[in-house]
Amino acid sequence: MSQSRLTPDEWQETARLVSLDEADFPAGRHAFHREELMNFIDQDTQSAAPATAPASTAPARRRGFMRPLIVIPAAACSLAVLAAGALTLTGSSSGHRSLVAGPALTAQVGAGTAQGVPQLLNQISLAAAKKPAPTVRAGQYIYIESQVGTTYEKTVDDRTTVVSDGIHRRQIWRSTDGAKGWLIDPAVFPPGGGTVDHINEKGEIEPARLGGPSYDYLATLTTDPDTLLAKIYKETKGQGNSPDQQAFTTIGDLLNESMPPADLNVALFKTATKIPGVVLVKDAVDAAGRHGVAVARLDETSGARTEWIFDAKSYTYLGERTIQVRPHGGDSGKIKPGTILYTSAITARQAVDEMKQLPSSAA
Numbered sequence: 001m002s003q004s005r006l007t008p009d010e011w012q013e014t015a016r017l018v019s020l021d022e023a024d025f026p027a028g029r030h031a032f033h034r035e036e037l038m039n040f041i042d043q044d045t046q047s048a049a050p051a052t053a054p055a056s057t058a059p060a061r062r063r064g065f066m067r068p069l070i071v072i073p074a075a076a077c078s079l080a081v082l083a084a085g086a087l088t089l090t091g092s093s094s095g096h097r098s099l100v101a102g103p104a105l106t107a108q109v110g111a112g113t114a115q116g117v118p119q120l121l122n123q124i125s126l127a128a129a130k131k132p133a134p135t136v137r138a139g140q141y142i143y144i145e146s147q148v149g150t151t152y153e154k155t156v157d158d159r160t161t162v163v164s165d166g167i168h169r170r171q172i173w174r175s176t177d178g179a180k181g182w183l184i185d186p187a188v189f190p191p192g193g194g195t196v197d198h199i200n201e202k203g204e205i206e207p208a209r210l211g212g213p214s215y216d217y218l219a220t221l222t223t224d225p226d227t228l229l230a231k232i233y234k235e236t237k238g239q240g241n242s243p244d245q246q247a248f249t250t251i252g253d254l255l256n257e258s259m260p261p262a263d264l265n266v267a268l269f270k271t272a273t274k275i276p277g278v279v280l281v282k283d284a285v286d287a288a289g290r291h292g293v294a295v296a297r298l299d300e301t302s303g304a305r306t307e308w309i310f311d312a313k314s315y316t317y318l319g320e321r322t323i324q325v326r327p328h329g330g331d332s333g334k335i336k337p338g339t340i341l342y343t344s345a346i347t348a349r350q351a352v353d354e355m356k357q358l359p360s361s362a363a
Helices: 008-015 034-048 074-084 117-130 225-235 243-256 262-272
Strands: 089-091 141-156 159-164 168-175 181-184 194-196 278-285 291-298 304-310 317-324 340-352
Touching: 117 262, 117 278, 117 291, 225 243, 225 262, 243 262, 243 291, 243 304, 243 317, 278 304
Parallel strands: none
Antiparallel strands: 089 194, 141 159, 141 168, 141 340, 168 181, 181 194, 278 291, 291 304, 304 317, 317 340
16 A cells, blocks of 8 residues: 555554654644655655765655644654654554544635735734733643644545545643643544653654744744744755745744744744745635635645635634645545645633643633
8 A cells, every 4th residue: 555545544553553743733734745745754764864874865855843733634644753763642542533534625715815915914913912922831731722624535445535534623732841742633543632742762852843843942933033034944944845835834833733922923924924925815714614814825836725814803813724726636636626635723722730731711
């Protein structure tokens, strides 16, 4: 069986044998096509190569930010980690995943325009600056609850169909240093969830980075937009389908399932104004069915557009959506324009004192 054909129905055995790097983010962003999956495998294979091996001439490829992070189908995550043999994922049970593949998620593709993008991002950054700064203490956990859904190709007996895991609840807790975490997501774990951490096979805590940040790490980042963008370009060089698309994806991943400190949150929007190709979509819908205005960018290689969705009046961040805009088809040719490859809606984001503790608003 081709590795690129591994689907969420087939992860169960794999997930119990290998670790899942960055499972604690809905990455974004967003490996929903075969070339993206191979990018994960390529980069992880390179990083897992012995130190004595000659340097590869191939460019580094993008890793999932754990857009979510599973924003990507868990199949891709499992394969990526199978190649790397790194961080730990431990389920609470070896039972079957609780979600059943359903119809593909689809929506009407809204028109994008470059007009008004700087003004919109300026309004969003001003609104973010006016909001009270979150209080986060050392030893706490960042809790994020969302509604998420992914569409993917499923192959059974050489017959490929496009299906989704449906919109479902996702809950993630991560310690401020990023070392400890717990994920409840029926598309990833059996009921009850499982451990997600940044500890490698040697028992060492992996250092946080843009592609796998902790709250403590985010607090150290510069808030100067030019300097921040330069850092993003430098650290993601060779990843994704283009430098600009990867920079947009990286910022989107930080917005989607982390809790950037207040000053950095404002800086991220200002930084986004400096990325070429960003457009405004007047009407986009998140995973909870909330309509908003979107800041978006089209990946010219995959034909998929990633949209950051904001409330049109308060400019509060609602969630993210990746939708197929141009014909591409994936492996089977069945992924058509209007297919929602990934969708999320943030419903709670708060610091709590203990793992698995729920804030009152999410209880």
